[in-house]
Amino acid sequence: MTSSNESAVDIAHVYRGTFVHSTDHTAVEILEDRLLGVDTEGKVYSICMEWSAYPCEGRRLVHFVVCSEFFMPGMVDTHIHASQYSYAGTALDLPLLQWLNTYTFPVEACYKDLEFARNVYTHVVKRTLRNGTTTACYFATIHTDASLLLGQIANDFGQRALVGKVCMDTNNFVPHYRETPEESHDETNRFISEMLKKKYPLVRPVVTPRFALSCSAALLGHLGEIAQNNHLHIQSHISETKEEVKLVKELFPDYDSYTDVYHKHNLLTDKTVMAHGCHLTDEELKLFREKGASVAHCPNSNISLCSGMLDARRVLNHKVKLGLGTDVAGGYSPSMLDAVRRTLDTSKALTIQDPQYQTLTFEEVFRLATLGGSQALSLDEHTGNFQVGKDFDALRVNPRGPKLLRSLGVVKSQVCSGSFFSPSLFPLPPSGDDRNIAEVYVAGKRVVPFVERP
Incomplete structure (x- = not known):
C-alpha cells in the first residue's frame, strides 16, 4: 500500500515495526517488519517493506520499535459521559x-460551576x-x-472528540436540572455556533437529546x-x-417503537449513534440499517446497572454499524480495554444461556474497538x-509491561518471533491495561506521554 503522489509529499516520521489493525475484510491483520510513513499533515503516507517508497530525507526520520512492541490503531469510545x-x-x-434521579442529575447540575x-x-x-x-x-x-469548555480541553490535549451539550426539557425528579424547549433550542444553537467558530481540527459538536424520556416531542x-x-x-x-x-x-403512544420516535423527528440518520439498544426488536434494527444509524455497545454499564445484555451478534447480523462505549459512570471504568473485556464476557454469558450461540471472537471485538467505532x-x-490517507491515530504497545507477559507465560524467544503476533496470542486487550x-x-x-504546559 503506497501513496500515489510520493514525490510531492513531505514525510514527517517513519515508524518501523509491527502494525496490527483491522480492515473491512479482515478482523485482525498483522503486518510484521513494516515501514509506516506519516506526512506533515499527520496522515499515513505509505505502509510497506521497502525504503524505496520514501524520499531520501524521509529515511533520516525513522523511529525503530523493538521487536517486543507493536502499533495498533487508537481506540474509539462511542459513548461516554464526561460529566x-x-x-x-x-x-x-x-x-x-x-440511578439517574438519585445520583446523576444532582451531580450534573453542579457543572454550572466552570x-x-x-x-x-x-x-x-x-x-x-x-x-x-x-x-x-x-x-x-x-x-x-461548560460543554464548550470540554471541547476546548479535548482540543488542548489533542484528542479527537465529538462533544454534546445535553438537551432535556422534562425532568420531574430534579426540577432545577432541566430546560424549557426554547432554552434548549437556543442554547444548542449557541453551543454549535460557538464550537464551530473555534475551528478545532479534531473536535466537533454533536446534537444530544438525552433520551426520549427527558425530551418533549417539540424539543426532539x-x-x-x-x-x-x-x-x-x-x-x-x-x-x-x-x-x-x-x-x-x-409517553409516545402514536409511534410504532422507541426507534420510531427518533426516526419521526429526523434524529435517526447515518450520523446517529444510539447507546445501549439492549432491547431493540428486529424491526427496529432493520430501521437502523435502512437509515445508516449505529449502536454503541456499553457492556460494563449494561451489567453494572442490570439493564440487559446486548446481543451484539444479532446487531451485526442485521448489518447495523456497531462500536463500543465505556458509558462512564454507568460503566465503572473509563478504559476501552475494559469495554473489550466486558464485550467478550457478555457474549460468553449469552453462550452459557444458549450453547448454540455464536460467541464473538477476540478478533471481532478488537475490530469493534477500533475500526468499528x-x-x-x-x-x-x-x-x-492504518489505511493510506487516514490520520495516524495509533498506540505504541509494550506487551512486556507489568503483569502481562507473566500472566501469559510468554518467554523472550516467543516475543521476538512472528508467532507471538498470531491472532490467538495477540495479548493487549484481554489482559493488558494502560501501563502497556x-x-x-x-x-x-x-499526545501521550503528556507534555507539561506552562
Whole structure:
C-alpha cells in the first residue's frame, strides 16, 4: 500500500515495526517488519517493506520499535459521559432510572460551576487518552459554557472528540436540572455556533437529546432540524432497560417503537449513534440499517446497572454499524480495554444461556474497538486503521509491561518471533491495561506521554 503522489509529499516520521489493525475484510491483520510513513499533515503516507517508497530525507526520520512492541490503531469510545467521571466506580446500587434521579442529575447540575467543570473534564480527557482512547464521543451537561469548555480541553490535549451539550426539557425528579424547549433550542444553537467558530481540527459538536424520556416531542423536533440544517452528528440513548421502553411507549403512544420516535423527528440518520439498544426488536434494527444509524455497545454499564445484555451478534447480523462505549459512570471504568473485556464476557454469558450461540471472537471485538467505532461515528474516512490517507491515530504497545507477559507465560524467544503476533496470542486487550500503552498518537501528533504546559 503506497501513496500515489510520493514525490510531492513531505514525510514527517517513519515508524518501523509491527502494525496490527483491522480492515473491512479482515478482523485482525498483522503486518510484521513494516515501514509506516506519516506526512506533515499527520496522515499515513505509505505502509510497506521497502525504503524505496520514501524520499531520501524521509529515511533520516525513522523511529525503530523493538521487536517486543507493536502499533495498533487508537481506540474509539462511542459513548461516554464526561460529566459523570467524578463518581465513576461508585453508586451502582440502583437500576437505571432511579440511578439517574438519585445520583446523576444532582451531580450534573453542579457543572454550572466552570471551575468544577474544568477540573473534572481535564481529568477525564487525560485519563481516556492515557488509556488509549484517541476518539471519544462525549455527553456533557445542559450547561452551554461548560460543554464548550470540554471541547476546548479535548482540543488542548489533542484528542479527537465529538462533544454534546445535553438537551432535556422534562425532568420531574430534579426540577432545577432541566430546560424549557426554547432554552434548549437556543442554547444548542449557541453551543454549535460557538464550537464551530473555534475551528478545532479534531473536535466537533454533536446534537444530544438525552433520551426520549427527558425530551418533549417539540424539543426532539427542534433538535432534528438543527442536526439536519448543520449536517451534524446525533447521539442519544435507546432501549437500555425494559422499564424505559415501556415508559417511552406510554409517553409516545402514536409511534410504532422507541426507534420510531427518533426516526419521526429526523434524529435517526447515518450520523446517529444510539447507546445501549439492549432491547431493540428486529424491526427496529432493520430501521437502523435502512437509515445508516449505529449502536454503541456499553457492556460494563449494561451489567453494572442490570439493564440487559446486548446481543451484539444479532446487531451485526442485521448489518447495523456497531462500536463500543465505556458509558462512564454507568460503566465503572473509563478504559476501552475494559469495554473489550466486558464485550467478550457478555457474549460468553449469552453462550452459557444458549450453547448454540455464536460467541464473538477476540478478533471481532478488537475490530469493534477500533475500526468499528470509527464506522459507528461516521469517522472512518479519517481514522480506525492504518489505511493510506487516514490520520495516524495509533498506540505504541509494550506487551512486556507489568503483569502481562507473566500472566501469559510468554518467554523472550516467543516475543521476538512472528508467532507471538498470531491472532490467538495477540495479548493487549484481554489482559493488558494502560501501563502497556507506551505512546499515544492522534493525527500524527504524540499526545501521550503528556507534555507539561506552562
